[in-house]
Amino acid sequence: xxxxxxxxxxxxxxxxxxxxxxxxxxxxxxxxxxxxxxxxxxxxxxxxxxxxxxxxxxxxxxxxxxxxxxxxxxxxxxxxxxxxxxxxxxxxxxxxxxxxxxxxxxxxxxxxxxxxxxxxxxxxxxxxxxxxxxxxxxxxxxxxxxxxxxxxxxxxxxxxxxxxxxxxxxxxxxxxxxxxxxxxxxxxxxxxxxxxxxxxxxxxxxxxxxxxxxxxxxxxxxxxxxxxxxxxxxxxxxxxxxxxxxxxxxxxxxxxxxxx
Numbered sequence: 001x002x003x004x005x006x007x008x009x010x011x012x013x014x015x016x017x018x019x020x021x022x023x024x025x026x027x028x029x030x031x032x033x034x035x036x037x038x039x040x041x042x043x044x045x046x047x048x049x050x051x052x053x054x055x056x057x058x059x060x061x062x063x064x065x066x067x068x069x070x071x072x073x074x075x076x077x078x079x080x081x082x083x084x085x086x087x088x089x090x091x092x093x094x095x096x097x098x099x100x101x102x103x104x105x106x107x108x109x110x111x112x113x114x115x116x117x118x119x120x121x122x123x124x125x126x127x128x129x130x131x132x133x134x135x136x137x138x139x140x141x142x143x144x145x146x147x148x149x150x151x152x153x154x155x156x157x158x159x160x161x162x163x164x165x166x167x168x169x170x171x172x173x174x175x176x177x178x179x180x181x182x183x184x185x186x187x188x189x190x191x192x193x194x195x196x197x198x199x200x201x202x203x204x205x206x207x208x209x210x211x212x213x214x215x216x217x218x219x220x221x222x223x224x225x226x227x228x229x230x231x232x233x234x235x236x237x238x239x240x241x242x243x244x245x246x247x248x249x250x251x252x253x254x255x256x257x258x259x260x
Contacts (some may be wrong), residue, residue, distance in 0.1 A: 021072055058169070125231040130229075130230035131226075139251040
């Protein structure tokens with residue numbers, strides 16, 4: 001593990017997640033996530049939307065999730081500014097939204113908010129006895145883009161590089177993307193179990209090949225590297241993995257921690 005990652009500088013930034021329980025007479029499906037992104041852009045201040053667009057920064061993610069026979073709209077802010085501007089100021093008090101393209105009205109009937117500071121993430125890195133097995137569930141269609149082509153399988157290098165880049169972009173702190181660290185993560189990680197299927201995700205008229213399902217990653221490196229990888233995936237539960245996480249792709253959940 002690169003020596004400079006024996007110390008990660010703490011940040012006063014934070015991650016926030018707002019889960020909105022939905023009620024709708026019409027059918028909802030995960031392909032509508034890009035329409036929900038359009039709603040989100042209408043709700044936030046236009047100046048902030050322009051800033052996000054022009055800067056190409058994505059300090060947030062959003063997706064649709066189906067569980068217990070109910071659809072949820074999940075919005076995550078990856079730093080304090082995004083949490084305040086998007087979640088607190090723009091979405092929190094909204095009780096009904098409209099998908100204009102489909103003329104569908106959707107009621108928000110319940111809210112749940114959770115947050116974690118970057119300092120807490122870093123404390124986990126230093127203090128926890130992390131499992132060498134990481135069980136990742138790709139809830140939403142996930143894909144990567146390399147050399148202009150879509151990669152729609154769980155490429156470990158793509159996964160780690162995506163997480164490290166998103167962390168750097170959101171935390172605005174000590175840079176994490178480092179080729180030596182990335183290589184060591186890849187060399188000491190192996191997918192030992194998978195249950196995946198290929199799907200398509202549509203953005204406007206563009207069809208993006210992607211995958212959903214579960215993988216188990218086994219880490220064979222040092223305790224420091226194992227803890228670091230676990231911290232990255234904990235961050236990934238907010239940031240998502242891969243491309244177009246702001247449009248509804250790349251959502252993950254970690255399952256059965258510490259079990260093979």
